[in-house]
Each structure stands twice: as structure tokens, then as C-alpha cells.
Amino acid sequence: MKTVFSGIQPTGKVHLGNFLGAIKNWVHLSNVENKNFFCVVDLHSITTHPDPMELKSNIEQTLKLLIAAGINLDNSIIYAQSSVPQHAYLSWILSSFCQVGELQRMTQYKEKADSLGSHAGIFTYPVLMASDILIHKANEVPVGDDQTQHLELTRNIAERFNNKYGDVFPLPEKSSGKSGARLMSLKHPDSKMSKSSDDINGTIYFDDDKDTIMKKFKSSVTDSDDIIQYNLSEKKGISNLIDIYASINGMSHKEVEKTFMDSRYGEFKMAVGECVAEYLNPINLKFIELEKENISEIVKINLQEAQASAELTIQEVNNILGL
Numbered sequence: 001m002k003t004v005f006s007g008i009q010p011t012g013k014v015h016l017g018n019f020l021g022a023i024k025n026w027v028h029l030s031n032v033e034n035k036n037f038f039c040v041v042d043l044h045s046i047t048t049h050p051d052p053m054e055l056k057s058n059i060e061q062t063l064k065l066l067i068a069a070g071i072n073l074d075n076s077i078i079y080a081q082s083s084v085p086q087h088a089y090l091s092w093i094l095s096s097f098c099q100v101g102e103l104q105r106m107t108q109y110k111e112k113a114d115s116l117g118s119h120a121g122i123f124t125y126p127v128l129m130a131s132d133i134l135i136h137k138a139n140e141v142p143v144g145d146d147q148t149q150h151l152e153l154t155r156n157i158a159e160r161f162n163n164k165y166g167d168v169f170p171l172p173e174k175s176s177g178k179s180g181a182r183l184m185s186l187k188h189p190d191s192k193m194s195k196s197s198d199d200i201n202g203t204i205y206f207d208d209d210k211d212t213i214m215k216k217f218k219s220s221v222t223d224s225d226d227i228i229q230y231n232l233s234e235k236k237g238i239s240n241l242i243d244i245y246a247s248i249n250g251m252s253h254k255e256v257e258k259t260f261m262d263s264r265y266g267e268f269k270m271a272v273g274e275c276v277a278e279y280l281n282p283i284n285l286k287f288i289e290l291e292k293e294n295i296s297e298i299v300k301i302n303l304q305e306a307q308a309s310a311e312l313t314i315q316e317v318n319n320i321l322g323l
């Protein structure tokens with residue numbers, strides 16, 4: 001049985017990129033025989049200095065959204081990272097198995113240092129991410145393409161630890177869907193769709209209503225060829241729309257091209273908007289239902305399991321290190 005781990009930050013609103021790049025795969029993995037940990041990585045989000053009240057409510061919202069998205073809790077554990085202090089403890093230990101040069105090469109660090117100022121938190125962010133994954137000895141990490149570099153670093157850290165102390169950590173593999181692994185902004189197809197995007201019309205949020213979704217797709221930026229063809233170097237905008245349609249409908253890019261061979265951009269944009277609205281609507285309805293519910297019992301049970309699993313690893317690591 002595989003152990004799966006993945007995380008999402010409770011900053012801002014969950015968007016379509018989060019769904020197609022990550023959560024959609026989590027739902028799938030939670031319905032096959034794996035042991036799954038899906039974590040709201042609130043300690044990571046401290047790097048952005050969020051408002052405390054907002055953070056508290058975002059943590060709970062994100063947990064509820066994971067349930068609303070359809071994660072099967074029979075074989076998945078969902079929890080907030082800060083409730084399991086072992087993550088941060090392991091992070092300290094693993095920082096001695098990570099080179100400063102490696103952290104300096106992280107693209108996400110360079111990008112974030114520009115916008116957030118280069119404090120040590122965003123610098124060591126990937127070490128905490130490695131400990132998230134290794135604390136449960138995960139073999140598989142379903143994430144979007146923006147996390148590839150962090151995953152490689154995690155493997156390097158694990159390998160270095162193992163070389164010195166024996167086979168403690170499995171080397172985790174990244175997994176992504178064939179499409180949807182890197183959604184771009186609908187307004188600026190050169191940059192990825194993100195929570196902090198400065199143009200909210202480029203991002204589809206999970207609770208956008210159908211009208212808003214249709215408007216955002218209608219005004220999405222494309223070229224003027226009017227040929228629906230996947231070409232990442234020359235037709236970024238339309239390729240992004242093909243990718244979204246393919247991911248939601250479980251089709252290849254070629255199949256989407258074939259289906260819309262005789263369509264014009266206007267028509268295709270509407271078809272993509274329709275399928276996105278259809279995909280998000282039930283999740284949003286379920287979320288609204290859950291918003292009124294108290295999930296503290298679910299949270300408690302999940303947390304106990306997460307803590308027990310993390311503690312096992314810490315005990316083992318402490319023994320090995322002579323602590």
C-alpha cells in the first residue's frame with residue numbers, strides 16, 4: 001500500500017489551478033487503496049504574514065473544502081500542519097541535510113523573495129515541505145508542476161539522510177495528471193494561475209458563480225488565429241483553455257482539438273466555461289452545506305491519526321540520531 005502526502009496553503013481562495021493541479025488527483029487517490037494524508041500547511045503560510053483572524057477562518061474553510069471536493073475520509077487523513085508540531089521538529093533536523101546553495105536555486109524562493117522580501121522563512125520553506133512529506137514516509141506526492149523542484153530537493157534530503165543513517169525514508173515520487181498540472185492565468189497566460197494573482201479576472205475561484213465564470217472565460221486572452229490547437233510556445237492562451245477542458249473531461253489535448261475542429265474561439269471559450277461551472281458547482285454547493293456544520297469531531301479523529309503517524313517517525317529519527 002502506498003502512502004500519499006500532499007499539502008495546500010490556507011492563503012486566499014482555492015482556485016481552479018489548485019483543483020486541476022492537485023485536489024482532483026487527491027480525490028482520485030483517496031478512492032483507491034492508499035494511505036493518504038492531505039494537509040492544510042498553515043505554518044508555510046506564515047511566510048506571507050497573514051491576518052490572524054483571516055488565517056484561522058481560511059484553515060477551517062480549506063479543510064471543509066477538501067471534504068466538499070469529495071476526498072474519501074475512509075482512507076484519508078486531513079489536518080492542519082500546525083496541530084502536528086512534529087513537522088517543524090523534523091524540519092529542524094533535516095535542515096542539516098540541505099545545502100544553502102540548493103535553497104538559493106529554488107525558483108519559488110527567488111520569485112517570493114522579490115514580492116515578500118527575503119526573510120529566512122521563505123528561504124527554508126522547502127525544508128519544511130520536505131519534512132511534511134517525510135514525516136509520514138510518503139511514497140507519492142500529487143502536486144502541480146510548480147512543485148517539481150521542491151520534490152527533487154526532498155528526494156536529495158532524504159537520500160543524504162539515508163546515506164548516513166540507513167534506509168529511513170522512502171524517496172517520494174511526484175505525481176500529476178496528464179493535463180491541468182500548470183494552469184495559467186486567463187488574463188496573463190505567461191504566468192501561472194494563483195491565489196495572489198493581481199488580476200482576479202485571470203483566476204477562477206471555487207465559489208465563482210456561473211455568470212462570473214462565463215464572463216472570465218469570455219474575456220480570456222488568446223491569439224487571433226481562431227484555430228483551436230495546442231501549442232505552448234506560440235498559442236499559450238488557447239493551449240491553457242484546451243488543457244482545462246482536457247483535464248475536466250478526461251480527454252487528451254488531441255481529442256479536444258478534434259472535438260472543436262470546426263469551432264471558433266468564442267464558441268470554445270463558452271464550452272470551457274460551461275464545463276468548469278459544471279465541475280465547480282457541486283463542490284461549492286456541498287461546501288455551503290458544510291459551512292454551517294461543525295466538523296470538530298472529524299478534525300479530532302483525523303488529527304489523532306496524523307499525530308500518531310508523525311510521532312512514530314520522530315521516535316525512530318531520535319533513536320537513530322542519539323537524541
Ligand code: AMP
Pocket residue numbers: 007008009010017018019020021022023142143144145146147180181182183184192193194195
Ligand atoms: P498552493 O495554493 O500554492 O498551496 O498550492 C496547492 C497545490 O495546488 C499544489 O499542489 C500546487 O502545485 C497546485 N497548484 C497551485 N497553482 C496551480 C496552477 N496554477 N496550476 C496547477 N496546479 C497548481
Ligand code: TRP
Pocket residue numbers: 005006007008009041044128129132133141143147150
Ligand atoms: N509548497 C506547496 C505549495 O506552495 C505546499 C506544500 C507544503 C506541499 N508542503 C507540502 C505540497 C508537501 C506537497 C507536499 O503549493
